[in-house]
Amino acid sequence: MNKSLPVVALVGRPNVGKSTLFNWLTQSRDALVADYPGLTRDRHYGRCRRGAREFLVVDTGGVADTVEAVDQAALRQVEQALEEADLILFLVDAREGLTAADEDIAARLRRLDKPVVLVINKIDGEDPALAAAEFSVLGFAEPVMIAAAHGRGTAKLLARIEALLPPAPQSTTEADGDEAIRVAVIGRPNVGKSTLVNRLLGEERVVVADHPGTTRDAIEIPFERDGHRYVLIDTAGIRRRARVEEAVEKFSIIKAIQSMEQADVVVFLIDASEGVTDQDARLLGMVLEAGKALILGLNKWDGLSREQKQKVRDQLEARLQFVDFAEKLPLSALHGTGVGDLFDRVAPLYEQAQAEFGTSELTRILQDAVDSYPPPLAGGRRIKLKFAHQGGKKPPLIVIHGNQTEKVPASYRRYLNRAFREALGIKGTPLRLEFRSSANPFAGRRNKLTPRQLRKRQRLLRHAKKKGR
Numbered sequence: 001m002n003k004s005l006p007v008v009a010l011v012g013r014p015n016v017g018k019s020t021l022f023n024w025l026t027q028s029r030d031a032l033v034a035d036y037p038g039l040t041r042d043r044h045y046g047r048c049r050r051g052a053r054e055f056l057v058v059d060t061g062g063v064a065d066t067v068e069a070v071d072q073a074a075l076r077q078v079e080q081a082l083e084e085a086d087l088i089l090f091l092v093d094a095r096e097g098l099t100a101a102d103e104d105i106a107a108r109l110r111r112l113d114k115p116v117v118l119v120i121n122k123i124d125g126e127d128p129a130l131a132a133a134e135f136s137v138l139g140f141a142e143p144v145m146i147a148a149a150h151g152r153g154t155a156k157l158l159a160r161i162e163a164l165l166p167p168a169p170q171s172t173t174e175a176d177g178d179e180a181i182r183v184a185v186i187g188r189p190n191v192g193k194s195t196l197v198n199r200l201l202g203e204e205r206v207v208v209a210d211h212p213g214t215t216r217d218a219i220e221i222p223f224e225r226d227g228h229r230y231v232l233i234d235t236a237g238i239r240r241r242a243r244v245e246e247a248v249e250k251f252s253i254i255k256a257i258q259s260m261e262q263a264d265v266v267v268f269l270i271d272a273s274e275g276v277t278d279q280d281a282r283l284l285g286m287v288l289e290a291g292k293a294l295i296l297g298l299n300k301w302d303g304l305s306r307e308q309k310q311k312v313r314d315q316l317e318a319r320l321q322f323v324d325f326a327e328k329l330p331l332s333a334l335h336g337t338g339v340g341d342l343f344d345r346v347a348p349l350y351e352q353a354q355a356e357f358g359t360s361e362l363t364r365i366l367q368d369a370v371d372s373y374p375p376p377l378a379g380g381r382r383i384k385l386k387f388a389h390q391g392g393k394k395p396p397l398i399v400i401h402g403n404q405t406e407k408v409p410a411s412y413r414r415y416l417n418r419a420f421r422e423a424l425g426i427k428g429t430p431l432r433l434e435f436r437s438s439a440n441p442f443a444g445r446r447n448k449l450t451p452r453q454l455r456k457r458q459r460l461l462r463h464a465k466k467k468g469r
Contacts (some may be wrong), residue, residue, distance in 0.1 A: 005047070005261050007163045007254055009058040009082045012091035012111070013101050017121040020148040021091065022059040024052065025158075035341060045257065047289065051158045053165055056257060058085065059444065084108075084254050087164050088116045089157075090140065094123045094131040098138075106138040115164050118143040119157060180229035181350045182346065184263035186256040186287075188279050191271040192299045196333035197221075197232060200343070228347050233259045257286055264353065264394070265293045265346050269370040272298040272307075272330070276315040286321050291395040293349040293429040294326040295342065299331035302337050329426040349428040354393045357424060362398055369419035378407035388436075395430040405435035 010018040010023075026046030046057050060082065082088055090109055092102050109116050118140035120131050124147040132143055144160055146153035185193045201221065221232045260266055266287050270280055287294055298312065309330075316328065327345050331338030366388045375383035385402035398420060413433060421431050449457065 001344075006053075006055045007058060007084055007258075008048070008055050008087045008161060008165075008411055009085035010062060010088060010089050010091060011060050011082060013093070013099065013105070013107065016091040016093045017148045018059050018091050021089070021119070021121070021146070021154075022046065022057055024148055024151060024154055025057050045254075049160055053162050054164060055086075055161070056254065058082075058254070065186040068331075082112065082114070085114060086166055087161060088114055089119050089161075090116050091119045091121050092138075094120050094126045094145075098134050102135075102138065106140070110139065117157075117160055117164070120145050121148050122461055123147050124152065126236075169266055180231045181346060182231045182233060182262060182264045183267060183346055184233040184259040184265075184271060185267045186260055186283065187269035187297075188271070188277065188283070191269045192333040193269055194229055196267075196269060196297070196299070196331075196339070198335050199336055199339055200232065230343070230346070233262055251377060256283065260287055260290055260292060263292060264350050265295065265425045267295045267297050267342065267346075268326075269297045269299050269333075270301055270348055272304055272312050273300045276319045281319055284320060288323055288430060289430065291430050293353045293395070294323060295349065296320075296323070296326045296328045297342065298328065298330045299333050302332045302335065325428060325430060338440070339452075346430070348362065352426055353395055353429040355396060355424075355426075356393070357390050357396070357398075359387070359389040362390065362420070365420055365423040366400060366416070368423075369416055373412075373415060375408060375412055378404050383408060391434055392432075395432055396424075396426065397432045397434060399436060401436050401438060403438060405437045408435055 010022060012018055025048040027050070046059075048055050048057050088109060090106065092098070118135060118138060120128075120135060120143050123131060123145045131145065135143060136312075144153060144157045146157055147156065164183065183307060185197055187193055189297045201223065212427060223230055268280075268287060270276060284294075296316070301309070304312070320326075327349065329338055329342055329345065331342060333339065366385060370385055375382070381404065383402065383404045385400055385405070385408075388398050388400045391397040391399040400416070413435075417431055417433055420426070420433070
C-alpha cells in the first residue's frame, strides 16, 4: 500500500521540552530545518519509526510566554505551522505550572478543530495528580504525563499517538490491480515543478484520471507512455489545462515529504541558474533516508553559459556527494529539452530498485572485494566477512555476515557499497548494507579449570601476595 505519512506537530511555550521530545521520537538530532523566507521561526522535521506506525514529527518554534506576543506570534506559528497536522501535541511545563500563554495557546488550538493531546512534561519530582488538576482548566481530557529528558511516560504517549492517527489512505490506482510506477516531482519553490508536470502531460495527452491522492492536496495523475503506466504525483496541484498559464506553485515541505513517501521514483528538480542551495541538500537528505530511486533534474540548463554549467557540476560534486548514486539530467521544463529522456530513465530505475540478486552472486562479489582490499584489524584481530545475501528491495538491501562486523569502519562500508554497486550495475537508487555478526556459542560461559590449572592459579596468587608485602 502506498501511504502518506501522517503528521504530528509539537507546540507550546519556549523551554517546555518540545525539542527533547522531538529528539526522542525521531531518535536523531539531525532534523530537517525549513528556512524558507516568510516563516517566522525555523521548523524541524523528522520521521518517527518508534512503535507500529511511522509518522512525521514537526517541532515548531516556541511561542513567547507573554500574552501580547502570543496575540501576534501564535496565529502565525501555531495556525500556519500546524495547518497540515493530523494530530497536535500541546506541551506544558509541570514545574512552572499554568501560565496565561498556555491558556491563550489552548484557546487557539481548540479553534483549529483538530485532535489535541495535552502533554504535561517535566513531571519528575512533581505530584502528577496536582499537575493534572492544575492544567484541567485548559479543557483537554486525559493528559499524558512525561519526563521527556528521561523517557518516562513516553511509551504511553506513543500509544496515544498511534491510537489517534488516521488510517493510511489507499492509493486509488491500486484497485485495478495493474501496477503503475509512481513518480513524485519535488523541489524548492519556483524551480519549475508545475511547468515540468504540465509539459509531460501536454506532450503525452493520455491522462486517465485527475483525482486527489491524499487529503493534503497532492494530486495523482495516472497516464501512459511507451506502454508503461505511470502515476505522476505533484504537490503543487494541477489546474485544468485551460488554466495552466495561471498555475501558482505552492510550497509545503510536508507535502513534498509525503509525496516522496508515496513514490517509487523521485524526480528532484534543481534550478540550475541558482545552483545547489542548503534547502536542496536538506530535502535530498530526506529522499536518501526514505531510500527512493532518484533523478536530479537540472532545470533551466539551456540558459546557462559554459562557465555556469561547470560551476553547477562542481557544486553537485562538492555538496551532493551523499547522493552520488542519483541520475543527473540537464533539462528545460519550459522548452521541453531533455524531458523525453527523463522518463526513459524512470522505468530502468524502478526495475533496479526492486531487482533480486542471488546469494552466490553477492557472496562472490563480497569475497572479490575482500581479496582486493581486506578489512582492517579490530582489537588485534582481523574482521572476517563470510557471505552476503539480499535482505530487501526498494531500495536493495544486502546483508553481510561475519565476525566483529559491528567494528567495520565507515570508510570500509563505503568501499563495499561501491564494490557492490559497480559489480551489480546499480545506478540511480540507494544501496543499503547491513552487517550481522555470528553468535558466539561460548559467549558468557566460563571455562572450568582442571585440578592442575587450579593448583597453578593458587601458586600464582600466593606468589603475588608475598611479593606485595
